[in-house]
Amino acid sequence: xxxxxEFDNLLNWLDTDRERAGxxxxxxxxxxxxxFNYQGCSEAEDLADETINRVMRxxxxxxxxxxxxxxxxFYGVGKNVLxxxxxxxxxxxxxxxxxxxxxEALETEDVELRYDCMxxxxxxxxxxxxxxxxxxxxxxxxxxxxxxxxVAQELGISINSLRVNIYNLxxxxxxxVIECMQTKSSNS
Amino acid sequence: xxxNLPDENLIKSYLLGDLSENDQDQIQARLFTDPEFxxxxxxxxxxxxxxxxxxxLSDPERRKVERRFLVTPQQRQKLSLATALRKYSxxxxxxxTSQAFIDYEARLxxxxxxxxxxxxxxxxxxxxxxxxxxxSNTDVSIQKKPGSLWESRAAEAxxxxxxxxxxxxxxxxxxxxxxxxxxxxxxxxxxxxxxIEVSNVDIALxxxxxxxxxxxxxxQRVFSCTQLGAEILEKxxxxxxxxxxx
Numbered sequence: 446x447x448x449x450x451e452f453d454n455l456l457n458w459l460d461t462d463r464e465r466a467g468x469x470x471x472x473x474x475x476x477x478x479x480x481f482n483y484q485g486c487s488e489a490e491d492l493a494d495e496t497i498n499r500v501m502r503x504x505x506x507x508x509x510x511x512x513x514x515x516x517x518x519f520y521g522v523g524k525n526v527l528x529x530x531x532x533x534x535x536x537x538x539x540x541x542x543x544x545x546x547x548x549e550a551l552e553t554e555d556v557e558l559r560y561d562c563m564x565x566x567x568x569x570x571x572x573x574x575x576x577x578x579x580x581x582x583x584x585x586x587x588x589x590x591x592x593x594x595x596v597a598q599e600l601g602i603s604i605n606s607l608r609v610n611i612y613n614l615x616x617x618x619x620x621x622v623i624e625c626m627q628t629k630s631s632n633s
Numbered sequence: 634x635x636x637n638l639p640d641e642n643l644i645k646s647y648l649l650g651d652l653s654e655n656d657q658d659q660i661q662a663r664l665f666t667d668p669e670f671x672x673x674x675x676x677x678x679x680x681x682x683x684x685x686x687x688x689x690l691s692d693p694e695r696r697k698v699e700r701r702f703l704v705t706p707q708q709r710q711k712l713s714l715a716t717a718l719r720k721y722s723x724x725x726x727x728x729x730t731s732q733a734f735i736d737y738e739a740r741l742x743x744x745x746x747x748x749x750x751x752x753x754x755x756x757x758x759x760x761x762x763x764x765x766x767x768x769s770n771t772d773v774s775i776q777k778k779p780g781s782l783w784e785s786r787a788a789e790a791x792x793x794x795x796x797x798x799x800x801x802x803x804x805x806x807x808x809x810x811x812x813x814x815x816x817x818x819x820x821x822x823x824x825x826x827x828x829i830e831v832s833n834v835d836i837a838l839x840x841x842x843x844x845x846x847x848x849x850x851x852x853q854r855v856f857s858c859t860q861l862g863a864e865i866l867e868k869x870x871x872x873x874x875x876x877x878x879x
Contacts, residue, residue, distance in 0.1 A: 472671055476664040479674070482708065483648070483701050516665040556717070563717050573834045580838055582683075582722035599837040601822050601854060612676045619714050 451501045458508055458515055473497070473519045480523065486530060496523040555626065562625035566618055578614050581607070640670070644677045649697040678702060679711065686715035792846075799842035800865075806831060807839045808869070811848055811862050812877040819857040828879070 459473075460466035477496050481489035499522050511518060567575050577600075584592035597607040646652050647660045664671045684690050685698050702708050800807040806829075813828055814820060822840065826833050840856055843849035848862035858866075866877055 468668075472668055473665055476661075476671060479664065480661050482705055483650075485700070485704060487705060489705060514666055517662060520662055520665050555713075559713060559717050560721065563714075563721055567721070573832045576834050576838065578718070579722045580834075582718045598854075599841050600834060601837065608676055608680070612679055615679060615714070615718075618718075619711070622714060622717075623710070 451504070454504055454508075455497075455501050458504060469516060473516055477519065477523050481527065481530075484527060484531075486527070488530075492526055492530060493523075496526045499526070555630075558626055558629060559622060562622045562629065563618070565625055566621035569621060570614070570618070574614055577610065578618070581611050641673070641677060644670075644674050645681070648674070648678055648681060648701060649694060650701050651697075682708075682711050683715045686712055686719055795842070796846040796848070796865075799839065799846045799848065802842070803835055803839060806835060807843055807848075808866075808877065809879075810836065810839060811843060811858060811866055813879050814849060814856060814858040815863055815866055816878055819852070819855045821854055821856070825856070 456463060456466040456470060459469045474493055474497065477493035478489045481492045486492055496519060500519055503522075507518075567578070570578070581592070581596050584596055593604050593607060597604045600607065643652075643656075643660065647657060652660065664674065681690075681698055682702075685695060685703070690698065703712055800811070809829060810825060813825060817828075820828075822833050822836050825836050825840075829836070840849060840851070843862070844851050844856075847859055848865060850857050850859050869875075870877055
């Protein structure tokens with residue numbers, strides 16, 4: 446449980462502007478989760494929170510003397526947390542490498558529900574957003590041709606603009622599908 | 634919004650676990666201090682997940698992706714979404730084309746006999762010998778082989794269907810664009826969008842289909858009506874008695 450005062454001090458240490466501090470905090474937390482994930486940690490969110498808690502506890506002692514980007518301090522603490530995690534005995538680590546077959550089996554779970562939700566969520570997008578996304582994924586199947594170049598050329602935009610647009614649309618769709626699936630699952 | 638995806642190959646190598654420990658450390662530190670770099674990583678991670686779902690990765694790359702970022706339920710959920718998008722996008726192509734033909738037949742039904750109007754209308758618009766010239770060399774060679782008449786006819790029928798779809802999809806936008814291009818000098822997507830008041834995305838999608846059917850020519854980013862496109866418009870005008878000039 447994070448005390449509000451400790452959290453406020455943390456944000457203030459990151460940036461005197463509250464809004465900028467909040468954004469930096471979010472990036473820090475997400476970066477920690479990603480790094481723990483890539484290292485194979487199934488408890489990535491818990492480890493990220495542990496890292497942040499440690500920084501908060503140490504803050505009174507270091508705030509006035511620390512030199513450098515505060516964000517890198519989180520990274521340093523995170524590396525220690527990771528080392529400790531890796532040293533745990535195998536029985537403690539709730540981590541298994543999913544085999545290719547297991548991934549395929551997971552994909553078949555709730556396929557119909559996900560598909561129905563996707564259909565519903567695609568309708569909530571604007572017409573041009575839906576068409577862009579579907580056209581991009583239709584062309585994605587071409588293995589030998591860079592589909593992104595083709596779609597970008599057709600639209601008269603840069604490849605990077607296309608990629609950023611697709612990323613944002615996909616995030617929007619993902620949030621909608623997850624919410625839809627949770628709602629339908631709890632109603633059934 | 635980021636302007637350029639930074640250090641793409643470096644990020645991809647990091648995601649696949651191909652970097653030395655020292656390089657990994659530098660990348661990871663940068664994730665905290667460079668928000669654009671972090672966003673670039675998220676984009677490339679999504680794209681690798683898509684490549685995995687579409688079977689576009691080599692076996693070694695697949696194994697690395699499975700080991701590095703298809704570990705948690707959240708990451709596997711991303712993979713499930715990519716798989717569902719792949720399936721949905723394939724099925725939406727079939728659904729749109731089928732519906733376009735159904736709509737087309739329904740519109741002309743009052744003026745035709747009970748038999749399907751397709752073969753008669755198509756034969757008037759797309760004579761067999763004229764379309765044969767537009768087929769590729771490979772297709773021509775198939776036609777010349779005895780016993781492959783069915784294959785060549787089927788290929789030609791498919792080409793005709795594609796051509797028709799390019800004209801009637803999205804509420805006859807293709808026909809509208811073709812007529813616009815016939816009456817004007819070569820135009821860009823932006824110029825066409827300002828004349829027709831339809832989104833750039835829709836225009837780009839339909840123009841692509843018109844180019845594939847040889848009704849429109851594309852040079853750099855400029856489009857123009859081909860001779861075949863003009864002939865098709867003329868035949869439609871004669872068959873319907875309606876002028877298609879904008």
